Amino acid sequence: VYEVFKNVAGKYDLMNDAMSFGIHRLWKDHFIHRMAPVEGTKLLDVAGGTGDIAFRFLQYIQSQNDDPIMVEESFSIPTNIEAGAYSIPSDYAEEEKIDLSGYKEDTSHVTVCDINQEMLNVGKSRAEEAGIFTGIDWVQGNAECLPFEDNSFDAYTIAYGIRNCTHVDKVLTEAFRVLKPGGRFMCLEFSQVNNLGLRRLYDSYSFEVIPVMGQVLARDWKSYQYLVESIRQFPNQKKFAAMIRQAGFGMVTYENLTFGVSAIHSGYKLLKVVK
Amino acid sequence: MSTSTGDRNPPQDTSSGPGGSASSQTSNGGYNTQRTGQGAQYSDELDNSEDLVSEVEEEEMPEETEEEYQTKQAVLKASLPFVHQYGWTKKAIVAGAESLGMPSMVHGMFPRGGAELVFYFYEESNKELESFLKQKVTELKEKDEKIKTGPFIHDAIETRLRMIIPYIDKWPQAMAIQTLPQNAVQSWTNLSRVVDDIWFYAGDKSNDFNWYTKRGSLAAVYKSTEIYLIQDRSEDYTDTWNFLENRLEDVVSAGHLARNLQETNTVLSEGAKGFCVMVSQVPTIPKPTEPNRNDK
Numbered sequence: 001v002y003e004v005f006k007n008v009a010g011k012y013d014l015m016n017d018a019m020s021f022g023i024h025r026l027w028k029d030h031f032i033h034r035m036a037p038v039e040g041t042k043l044l045d046v047a048g049g050t051g052d053i054a055f056r057f058l059q060y061i062q063s064q065n066d067d068p069i070m071v072e073e074s075f076s077i078p079t080n081i082e083a084g085a086y087s088i089p090s091d092y093a094e095e096e097k098i099d100l101s102g103y104k105e106d107t108s109h110v111t112v113c114d115i116n117q118e119m120l121n122v123g124k125s126r127a128e129e130a131g132i133f134t135g136i137d138w139v140q141g142n143a144e145c146l147p148f149e150d151n152s153f154d155a156y157t158i159a160y161g162i163r164n165c166t167h168v169d170k171v172l173t174e175a176f177r178v179l180k181p182g183g184r185f186m187c188l189e190f191s192q193v194n195n196l197g198l199r200r201l202y203d204s205y206s207f208e209v210i211p212v213m214g215q216v217l218a219r220d221w222k223s224y225q226y227l228v229e230s231i232r233q234f235p236n237q238k239k240f241a242a243m244i245r246q247a248g249f250g251m252v253t254y255e256n257l258t259f260g261v262s263a264i265h266s267g268y269k270l271l272k273v274v275k
Numbered sequence: 276m277s278t279s280t281g282d283r284n285p286p287q288d289t290s291s292g293p294g295g296s297a298s299s300q301t302s303n304g305g306y307n308t309q310r311t312g313q314g315a316q317y318s319d320e321l322d323n324s325e326d327l328v329s330e331v332e333e334e335e336m337p338e339e340t341e342e343e344y345q346t347k348q349a350v351l352k353a354s355l356p357f358v359h360q361y362g363w364t365k366k367a368i369v370a371g372a373e374s375l376g377m378p379s380m381v382h383g384m385f386p387r388g389g390a391e392l393v394f395y396f397y398e399e400s401n402k403e404l405e406s407f408l409k410q411k412v413t414e415l416k417e418k419d420e421k422i423k424t425g426p427f428i429h430d431a432i433e434t435r436l437r438m439i440i441p442y443i444d445k446w447p448q449a450m451a452i453q454t455l456p457q458n459a460v461q462s463w464t465n466l467s468r469v470v471d472d473i474w475f476y477a478g479d480k481s482n483d484f485n486w487y488t489k490r491g492s493l494a495a496v497y498k499s500t501e502i503y504l505i506q507d508r509s510e511d512y513t514d515t516w517n518f519l520e521n522r523l524e525d526v527v528s529a530g531h532l533a534r535n536l537q538e539t540n541t542v543l544s545e546g547a548k549g550f551c552v553m554v555s556q557v558p559t560i561p562k563p564t565e566p567n568r569n570d571k
Contacts, residue, residue: 035383036383037380038369040379182372182377182380183378184380184381268381
């Protein structure tokens with residue numbers, strides 16, 4: 001698995017594009033909308049080396065602050081930057097892409113964890129280009145054995161990463177461990193297409209067209225074939241939901257995107273409630 | 276749609292399943308416990324469908340466990356005090372969750388957002404109303420008094436509407452949320468629950484079309500009084516209670532009118548029948564015989 005991703009790191013987006021005609025960007029947007037994070041959320045994004053989810057997460061929270069839903073409860077965005085461990089040089093703060101004025105230490109934060117350092121490096125450079133300097137941490141680690149303490153995150157996401165893990169159940173139990181009680185596990189992944197007719201189309205496209213595209217675009221037939229096969233051998237929506245439940249999560253639900261080509265699974269780490 | 280005496284909606288109370296709230300959060304016994312009441316019939320479908328050969332299945336999720344239900348209820352309960360500040364919205368739920376020490380992500384448990392808060396409040400108020408009505412009925416029985424329908428209904432509606440008063444500043448928003456199409460069915464169920472309870476405890480035993488008209492008219496009275504309530508500025512809302520009294524009298528007089536009409540209708544139809552019978556007898560009345568001209 002490591003080898004595949006070493007080769008593919010640079011062209012990761014290209015690969016996802018091939019799998020989904022670029023729709024994966026929409027799916028990721030929808031994924032974050034489903035999460036609907038609120039200011040102050042601590043997110044752990046696993047296997048998200050290039051930072052797609054992390055950036056969307058930060059942007060979503062930022063846009064919430066900019067357009068308050070109720071006018072009379074508008075969040076006042078302080079214009080002075082809180083100094084601290086994250087002091088931002090003033091000319092960078094003028095950057096239009098992500099406005100970080102009002103960024104405080106105890107506010108929203110995302111930790112991106114990936115087994116592959118090169119993916120993380122790609123992500124880091126993308127963050128620099130976008131002008132994001134605070135609110136993201138890049139950590140190398142194995143999803144089956146996370147280098148984090150118990151009960152330390154509000155939310156855990158893994159987008160298009162879990163099918164590549166050898167021991168999915170270990171990943172799930174680790175996710176359960178690092179989440180705070182009441183925290184949410186969300187997984188975005190290629191899944192089983194429900195509609196039989198579409199499924200045949202999708203299958204023939206996957207097995208015949210994609211490796212060819214891989215060869216042409218990235219000169220790497222084998223990696224792409226591996227990817228297509230890894231999707232097929234991954235459990236379907238219901239089985240995966242059962243696995244999530246087995247790891248201890250409650251309120252496990254799933255939502256199909258585009259007839260099941262992708263699916264969002266969600267579960268909560270419930271705590272004992274004092275009545 | 277049966278119209279048996281005192282037809283009621285199924286009770287909303289839950290019975291705790293085997294894997295109830297005592298289980299730790301890592302148990303997977305919760306997977307199979309079901310909650311009776313709303314939608315428990317899905318559990319049977321799920322068990323059977325696991326064995327189906329067809330891979331193309333409907334999306335079925337097992338009903339939520341007792342633990343999940345309690346968690347949700349606790350969060351909603353803790354969110355109610357924040358309604359004054361944030362309205363019936365997701366923000367209130369987030370504030371409620373955080374007051375319990377849970378992360379803000381918990382709001383994802385309530386996909387309908389603020390509407391869930393409204394329904395929770397409505398259902399809790401309905402439960403409170405039901406216990407009030409039960410108590411009243413037992414009190415009257417002990418005193419061996421008959422239930423006077425008019426005042427009983429007036430008291431019931433007044434009690435129920437008074438429960439809204441603490442939230443009256445944001446109640447218009449709640450009413451608006453209830454009229455949204457995606458929430459309309461649930462709102463209608465809630466309202467019919469109120470009306471059904473009141474009539475049941477008032478001793479309604481009708482098993483004909485009256486069952487529907489009684490509940491329909493009471494629902495109209497309740498709704499119109501509710502709307503009046505939110506713009507009432509009088510001391511202790513006395514204007515509202517007067518309005519309620521007038522509406523109830525209207526219903527009663529309408530009932531009388533209906534009965535009068537019915538009786539009139541009966542009398543008229545009887546009269547018409549009699550007339551027709553009389554007319555049909557005419558040919559059989561023997562003609563008066565001609566006097567015998569030969570008699571001298």
